[in-house]
Amino acid sequence: MNGDVFSWWAFLSTIATLNIAAWAYAAWQLQRRRPLMDAEAFALRRAQLLLSAGYVFGCAYRSYLPVFDVPRLCLVDSWLSSVVVGRSVATIAELCFVAQWALILRATSRATGSSVGGAISSLLVPMIAVAETCSWYAVLTTSNLGHVIEETLWGLGAALLVISLVEIWPRCARRLRPLLAVWGAAGLGYVFFMFLVDVPMYWSRWLADEATGRHYMSLAQGLLDASSRWVVSHRWADWHSEVAWMSLYFSVAVWLSIALIHAPLPAGRRLRPH
Template sequence: MSLEWRARSTSLAWSNPLAWWWGLLTLVSGVNIAIWFLLYGRLRDQPGGALGGAPGIGLMLLLCAAYVFGCALRSFLPRADVQRICLFDTWLSSVVVGRSVATVAEVCFVAQWAVILHPLGLMTGADTTLNAAWVIVPLILIAECFSWYAVLTTNYLGNAIENSIWAVAFFVVGIALCRLLPEFDGRVRVALAMTVVGIAFYLMFLMTVDVPMYLSRWRAVVANGGRHLHPLEGLRDVCTRWVVTHDLAEWKGEIAWMSLYFSAAVWASLALCVVYSLQDDLPRYLTEATVAISAPDTAAVVSNPPIPTTGL
C-alpha cells in the first residue's frame, strides 16, 4: 500500500523519509490525545472538587487540552513559519492559523507550570518557587511577541530571542524545583530531581542546537543581503502564502525540534495533570523540618490552593 498526496506538482510517498516522519508524528499525537481523554475520565470520576480529586484540576486539564490538541494539529499539518513551507495544501496549513494555535498552546503549557509551582511554594514556604510561578507566564508572553515578530518579518533573529527567553523561563523553573528538593523526601524528591534533569537536557538542546540554528540562518540572510518584510506586509503574507514542499532538505532543520516538541513536551504537559491530581498526598512527603515550619499553611494550601492567573 502506498501513501501519496498530490500538491503543486509534488508528491509524498512512503519512499520519502518525510512520510515516515509525518506518520510517526501523527501516531504519537493520536496516542497523546487518547491519554488526555483517559486522564479526563479518571480524574473526573475521582471524589472531591467539581472535577477530580484536587481543587483546580479542571483548569489543569483544560490547559493541558489546549496544548495536547494544539500540538496534534501542528503534527497532522506540519509547517515551518518563517520559511512558509508545509506538507499539505490547505488553509489550515497557513502560518497565521498555525502560529495562532501555537501561541495559545504554549501560553497554556507554561501556565500549567505556574499552577503547579504556586501551591508547592505555599506548601513549603519557598519564596523562590512562588516568585517563579508568577514570572514564567509573563516571560513566555514576551517570547511569543518575538515569535510573531520573526514570523511576520521573516527575521530569524526574533526566533533566536524567543527561544532564548524560553531557556530563561525554564531555567527559572529548574531553580524553583531545585529549591523544593530539600523540602521533600522519598519519591517526590526523586520526581523533582528527574524533572530538573529533564529541564537541563531541554536547556542544553535550546542553547546548543535551537538558538544557534536560528542565529546561523539570520547571519546567512544578512550575509546574502536578504530583505525582511515589514510587519504589515508580513501579516498579509502569513494569511495568503504557504508553499507545499516534500523536499527533505527543506525540512531537515525542523525535524529534530518538532519531533521533541510534539512528543516529550506533550508528555510533560500530561504528567503535570497527574502530579496536580496527587497534590493531596504531597504533604506526607514533606521533611520533618518543613512540616514543623509550615504545617498551618500546608493545610490551607491543600484545602484551597490559590491558582496564579497572570497572563491568562
C-alpha cells in the same frame, strides 16, 4: 511525497492521535477520582486538565498540519496550513503549557513555603508571552533574530524552573524528591538543548540572512504574506532541519503536559487556581 517525509508525517500524526487518547483517559481518570479529592485539589487538577487540553490539541493540530514558519512551507495545501493559523494555534498551546508549569510551581511553592518558587511562578507566563511576541515578529518579518530572542527566553524560563526546584528540594517530603529530580533533569536537558542547539541554529540562520543582504518584511507585509501564501513542499531537504525539534516537542513535551494533570503535590496548603 518523499518517503522519509511521509514516514515522519505518519509518525507525528500517529503520536498526535495517541496523545489525544491519553488526554481523554486522563480526563476520565480525574473524573473517576473526584470523590476522593477535596474541592481545592480537584479545582487544581481540573485547571491542569483544561490547560493540558489546549496544549495537547494544539500540538495535534500542528502534527497533522506541519508548518515551517519563516519560509512558509507546509505539507498540506490548505489555508489551515497558513502561518497565521498555525502560529495562532501554537501561541495558545504554548501559553497553556507554561501556565501548567506556573500553576503547579505556585501550588508547590505555597505548600512548601518557597518564596523563590512563588516569585518564579509569577514570572513564567509573562516571560513566555514576550517570547511568543518575538516569535510572531520573526514569522511575520522573516527575521530569525526574533526566534533567537524567543528561544533564549524559553531557555531562561526552564533555567528558572530548575532553580526553583533546587530551592524547593530540601523543603519537600522524601517521597517527592525522585519526581523533583526527574523534573530537574528534564529541565536541565532542555536548557542545554536550547542554548547549545536551538538558539545557535537560529542565530546562524540570521547571520546567513544578514550576509546575503536579505530583505525583511514589515509587520503589515508579513501579516498579509503569512495569511495568504503557503508553499507546499514534500522534499526532505526542506524539512530535515525541523524534524528533530518537532518530533520531540510534539511527543515528549505533550506527555509532560498530560502527566502534570496528576502530578503529586507536597502536603500543605494548596493554591486555589485562578
